[in-house]
Amino acid sequence: MSKLISLFGEYLLRLTPPQQQKMIQADTLEMHWAGSEANIAVSLSIFGDEAKYITALPDNELSRAGISAMRKYGVNPAIHYKDGRVGTYYYESGQGARPGKIIYDRQYSSLSLLQPGELKWEELLHDSDWFHWSGITPALNENTALISKEALQAAAAKGITISADFNYRSTLWKYGKSCREVMPELLQYCNVLLADVDTAKLYFGIDPDPANLVEDTFRLLKQVMPGLGTIAMTMRVQESASSNQYTGYLWHDNEIYQSRPYNIQQIAERIGAGDAFMGGLIHKLYNKQPFQDAIEFATACGVIKHSITGDFNVATKVEVETIMQQKGSGKIIR
Amino acid sequence: MSKLISLFGEYLLRLTPPQQQKMIQADTLEMHWAGSEANIAVSLSIFGDEAKYITALPDNELSRAGISAMRKYGVNPAIHYKDGRVGTYYYESGQGARPGKIIYDRQYSSLSLLQPGELKWEELLHDSDWFHWSGITPALNENTALISKEALQAAAAKGITISADFNYRSTLWKYGKSCREVMPELLQYCNVLLADVDTAKLYFGIDPDPANLVEDTFRLLKQVMPGLGTIAMTMRVQESASSNQYTGYLWHDNEIYQSRPYNIQQIAERIGAGDAFMGGLIHKLYNKQPFQDAIEFATACGVIKHSITGDFNVATKVEVETIMQQKGSGKIIR
């Protein structure tokens, strides 16, 4: 029987002034659709995996546009229609020294208004053998934290592989509970994790040795989440304001796999590289490819996303592999 | 001492797919700024009156863009900064037989979250000799209805002239009180009113004689709002799907003044004609011009607005007067 990857999270409309304009200069806004888990669903679908995206939206023309935007890339939408808003964010992209700027307008989204028990996880996950979520959903409010737990319990009960992304957002977590109170319990359910050093400190109070940062972070994360089978991280070294060295790392069964490093310049878009990486990683792990292949592919996904506008990584597998072969030189393909 | 016209209402961001696209076809959205009272403030300012626009907005870059959009036309913004959202609506403009479509996304706007007593009307109105509001604000929730009353009481106490627009919105009035319970009390404070027959029935249960519709509506409105000095209405006769006859009427002191009728074809935008009319009317009354002149000018404002995209009537006084002289023939001005 055909199996698939289910993902759960908030779907967001992104509105961006064109051509690096500031908001106050703009007369039009570019529409993009986003959401960490939706971004990953799009990657998986493009890479050939069947992906089901579970979310809540109001039943209107704007949602319809959003649903069509994911269908375009082959994602299977599982929409729970509910009064409320389409979560939105405004993104003024940066230029040179000027930082990009996000204005969140995601309050009162349909997803954030969900009540515990409202989503029927038994049914939603009946055809899945992988489930992905991230730290954004429990950061919205107490109910979405509870619903995340419901989903994880249902997935675990079914023996479904669970992956997560730390995805800490400092502008969320405003509902009275700290991330440290909520996240460790939820993360116990996970088999595969995309982590980062700063968030590891926030969620678990982990303090890795800077002299041995990658290895020690992996070691400490495994200590606090003994159920984890695979952990991934990316590291950036900022060589100058416009040049980053970017490398991927994967821990599995006490081995660390490291990608070749990329020098990233001329960035078209700074958003969504982590989701692109995670999409590549899940794809490779879901299809049981070798770990070295997985980290190389995932890292190249992160690299190519810096060249693509919008939150989705719309590159094909062949295009990601070209990045790996060309080592990022950008030579024209005729 | 210099006096001015204050207006109070919700300021809205309007997002519209370009070139009559449907939302599902769009990749970009045009940004316009709107709100019945803001639209009137822009008209007044362009016509040379000093206009102060009182509203509540969150303190972010999006609000800043909105404030600059009214400043551009000379409106004096009086912003009460408050957490919440920028009220938004999506407008898919119609084409031919296909109707335009509005998706409201105005819930949880900063203005709708205002608490009674939060706005200091004594101070806000200290420099005003005219105050304008509309039926949209009390339709949002109980608090905005109370705040509307606070404003009206303060204005009345100061002897400020008060104008209102019925502005009934069927998609609002969801908070437990009907418009019939709320509006009659608020409208007692008004001196100048923009009315329409359908809403007169809803607010007051008035049932005018169809054989004598305009006159009888004026008569009945004066009965239920004895304080009214001036009442205006516009009437449309739809001659065909793409052609409307449009006429303005003004009642004052038992006289009825009627504008020349216009045949409106090739409509660029169906939104904001009422506000354009009211802007023209207030301008003429505020500057104590003859009533016949007032209704002719106001009606021409309504006519020209059908040719202007966006919610604001950005036409100048000279341009409105050209409409009156050309009788809508559209001959090029070299």
Add this chain to the structure above:
Amino acid sequence: MSKLISLFGEYLLRLTPPQQQKMIQADTLEMHWAGSEANIAVSLSIFGDEAKYITALPDNELSRAGISAMRKYGVNPAIHYKDGRVGTYYYESGQGARPGKIIYDRQYSSLSLLQPGELKWEELLHDSDWFHWSGITPALNENTALISKEALQAAAAKGITISADFNYRSTLWKYGKSCREVMPELLQYCNVLLADVDTAKLYFGIDPDPANLVEDTFRLLKQVMPGLGTIAMTMRVQESASSNQYTGYLWHDNEIYQSRPYNIQQIAERIGAGDAFMGGLIHKLYNKQPFQDAIEFATACGVIKHSITGDFNVATKVEVETIMQQKGSGKIIR
């Protein structure tokens, strides 16, 4: 077991200068995707039916863009990848007295290069209970005529309902056989037909009585295609250069059902109205709705398409029904 509607035809890229420009004035071209059967597939999918679109395309990024364009609306693509081109047409849209202009660049498309026997119809139609095709495919060349016949034989053998659109194109039929030699045989397989008077003459030599045009055409078509269960036509009466009266007619079991007539003005796009009509008709017949309902809905689909840019009718069922209720007046939906 879930059943679906399969459709077979050539998928076309349409390139159009923006804003009624002539080709010689253009610096950019708008991309649309088209093809009579693809247009219908999109309608069906939006209306809630499962639609599978069978075509041949080269395996490149342009095809990928085209496939994503139909996926966006929920169509299930069944692509036979094959060397050759993406069939293309350039469309300079008309304005006022200036006629629109089509430049076909569809030669050597992958579909036109198909060999008989290359498509495995047994397998392609295994999950279908309705099959749709049109007169465009056999007009391309001898092979596509043969392949059309293969498809029809396979569908008939499986007892699948077959619908067709006459779709005569005078610029095709260049391969040595006339439409009159080819089409009558293929149309014998059909149960449901979208016909028109001029093409009926070309395909069958039918010469209906002008005094009784609709009825007599239906009668004569039934004579030459005795297997037909349902026949539809639309009639346009051109009242002036910019105003058309448009009515739909349906024949079934010796009854004729007629839609309300629409007066169509302010046309945004003259292409695709027939496909929109056929999409509405198949939807209603597939779901076994009453014939009067079917012709009213199909005709309103044709009407609303005149207001939508691009070849696809992207309107929802509710929007089509609004046209029926508003009778094409175009009043804003708030």
Add this chain to the structure above:
Amino acid sequence: MSKLISLFGEYLLRLTPPQQQKMIQADTLEMHWAGSEANIAVSLSIFGDEAKYITALPDNELSRAGISAMRKYGVNPAIHYKDGRVGTYYYESGQGARPGKIIYDRQYSSLSLLQPGELKWEELLHDSDWFHWSGITPALNENTALISKEALQAAAAKGITISADFNYRSTLWKYGKSCREVMPELLQYCNVLLADVDTAKLYFGIDPDPANLVEDTFRLLKQVMPGLGTIAMTMRVQESASSNQYTGYLWHDNEIYQSRPYNIQQIAERIGAGDAFMGGLIHKLYNKQPFQDAIEFATACGVIKHSITGDFNVATKVEVETIMQQKGSGKIIR
């Protein structure tokens, strides 16, 4: 030896807000190139005649863009480089009842700064057998009036056919001489004239009989300009705000030739119809076609120009002939 048509006049940059925006709403302006005589040169070149356009421009990148814009359509530029500006006009196009609006910014153009004797007409006209000018050039200042006379004298001396367009512009003629003092003398040199009733009154004090307007105007014009061989006029009857009846008339040798009348609706652009008409007329007369053919073709040129954005009539001969055959119905050409 190959002969050609020379034209002399001011070349103008036209800047227009896109999509019927008002200037105050615009962030971008569309660039078009214009000038009555340049517009005619483009028409002639597209129709297959060799056209040389004589003007003065400053030597900069803006002029270079303007020259390339006429070269694009095959016109042969004869540029006299001279300090000064590129004459410019801003055109806010009208919509519905709102009139279009022209802001001239043509002062101090290189052409307007020309000194008598500066252009060497002997040499400029050495390869020409037709010369065209219009009433705009002598309206600029005393020098351009004198230079017009120099050109006419040189052309007359060479026996070149001379055509003219009245082209009265009320916003010009500011230099102390009235059009009545200047134009009659210059027009004595002309063989072919595009006239209109209102300007005939201004230039010559002619007062034709309204009951017999076309014929009487022709008669009176011939009286005051006895050298004229051919006179043309177009007449508009405004049936409603959005519908014009448009007819062309030609006088030659005491015969009047009249085109079929067109009903013009849905106007894309109100500028340049007269120049399109004149381009069609000169083309037919230059190639010695019958007068009835000439007036039909010229009138259809005027009609199709209403559907084309920008000052140039970029339609081909075949397209103009299609208008004549379709009688303006606008049916798609596949």
Add this chain to the structure above:
Amino acid sequence: MSKLISLFGEYLLRLTPPQQQKMIQADTLEMHWAGSEANIAVSLSIFGDEAKYITALPDNELSRAGISAMRKYGVNPAIHYKDGRVGTYYYESGQGARPGKIIYDRQYSSLSLLQPGELKWEELLHDSDWFHWSGITPALNENTALISKEALQAAAAKGITISADFNYRSTLWKYGKSCREVMPELLQYCNVLLADVDTAKLYFGIDPDPANLVEDTFRLLKQVMPGLGTIAMTMRVQESASSNQYTGYLWHDNEIYQSRPYNIQQIAERIGAGDAFMGGLIHKLYNKQPFQDAIEFATACGVIKHSITGDFNVATKVEVETIMQQKGSGKIIR
């Protein structure tokens, strides 16, 4: 009583081909508004100071658009309406090795046609306690040089603080007097100056010691303009074609204050950095902030302007301060 900063200069329309196109490739032009003093007025207004901008413009729709462009940012326009043109410049922005290119079309602007005595400086400056001008105005012609002197005398008589920018333009100064004859006298009135080494040589014949360039230039400027209280400069060191080191310097009371140096890469716009710097500087000095703070803020204003398209620095105070804190790293603000 409320005081404000008055600025005087020529207001310019800037027209730029989009997306680094060359003029000859463009079909549209982006509209920006500019003028050294207007740019500074916008900065001041955004930073919270009251700014009045004094200029002359013709009374037309184009001027109206320009005035609304400054009003948008809160500037108070003091327009002297006068026949003439809107000064214009065309800017083809550079890309990589290709230099940007300015075509001035500013002759015969209303401001350049001003007569001495025409502006009533007593009245214009009655509410000001700071006055800013630059070397562009006296470079236009003898009258604007005289008018600059009138303004300076009036300001000096009122005891208003006067700031100036050297702003030498080699393409101006064509009217018979050299900058060396005119500028020294005018600069004697100034209290605050933005200088640069090259212009110092031109205006005063100063020849600073290259080994000690900044200090020596300050010293020599103070010698020739003993009334100066504060002098500022920026220095660029071009590290490579696409990378500049940019540092600000301030002299006051024999102290030199130096900003942190910035490495500027990926430049969106090379125009207006000096005005952005001056806007930041005047803001800090007007509000009597410490000199080190002033030079850091002014320099960060110059830096952020390189990332903003158009002549105005539309960044807020908070955004400039973020540049100072992030040291130009461009990290996204969520």
Add this chain to the structure above:
Amino acid sequence: MSKLISLFGEYLLRLTPPQQQKMIQADTLEMHWAGSEANIAVSLSIFGDEAKYITALPDNELSRAGISAMRKYGVNPAIHYKDGRVGTYYYESGQGARPGKIIYDRQYSSLSLLQPGELKWEELLHDSDWFHWSGITPALNENTALISKEALQAAAAKGITISADFNYRSTLWKYGKSCREVMPELLQYCNVLLADVDTAKLYFGIDPDPANLVEDTFRLLKQVMPGLGTIAMTMRVQESASSNQYTGYLWHDNEIYQSRPYNIQQIAERIGAGDAFMGGLIHKLYNKQPFQDAIEFATACGVIKHSITGDFNVATKVEVETIMQQKGSGKIIR
């Protein structure tokens, strides 16, 4: 008698998603016109040489747009109209690490359908004293290889100077003959050649000494093509992913002339640099300028093309010379 440069090759429509979008993200495509020899013809014409471009196209509106695109820059089109298509390519431009991607859709172009003997070379070349072709034309099919030979024989017989560009395209040469079988014979006719090391190996099996690459390649090319008078090459050293060192080399009469090296960063377009170089080279050689000047100018043409979007190098001679003077620093020209 006036002489000119004739060029022969396939003219191509290029369609590119705007702003570095991927094809799957695009709703519009930018139209450019291209073809190696057409690109050179445009350069020559802009530099002041008379250029005639010989090609075959179908007779439709798309060809008309293409012809007008070369006429715009002054090229003299010599079009052989013939059924078939307009050769097309889709170009997804790269960004950062993401490579650009070309999808050819040039099959069945009118030029590729030409039969030997169909073009009348005697007549086509009667007014030429230079002829240019490239390795793309014989790569299309056996007929275009034969036609190339016909052209070369006719040119040689007339004593016309012949230039060629190796222009190897790996995606062509599919018709059964290898480039090694075809090209050496054709290249024997050439006097001036643009070569590159990799193609030299493919066409002639040449294997130059890497330690002395430029010199040895020149030496070996001269051995196999003894008729060559002048050979040119460009060399790129990729310093990093976004930075190239670019140098031009010219061999003539046993002398090697080398240009100053340029460091190319921030590339707007990677296509057409070779043609820009060749255009500059032919211009200088045709006008008998010194060889050092020729290689400097040609190399600067290649450099500036990296900053210009579209296949044509639209820069003027003055602009190329500015690159030479500024050494690529990009300083604004006021």
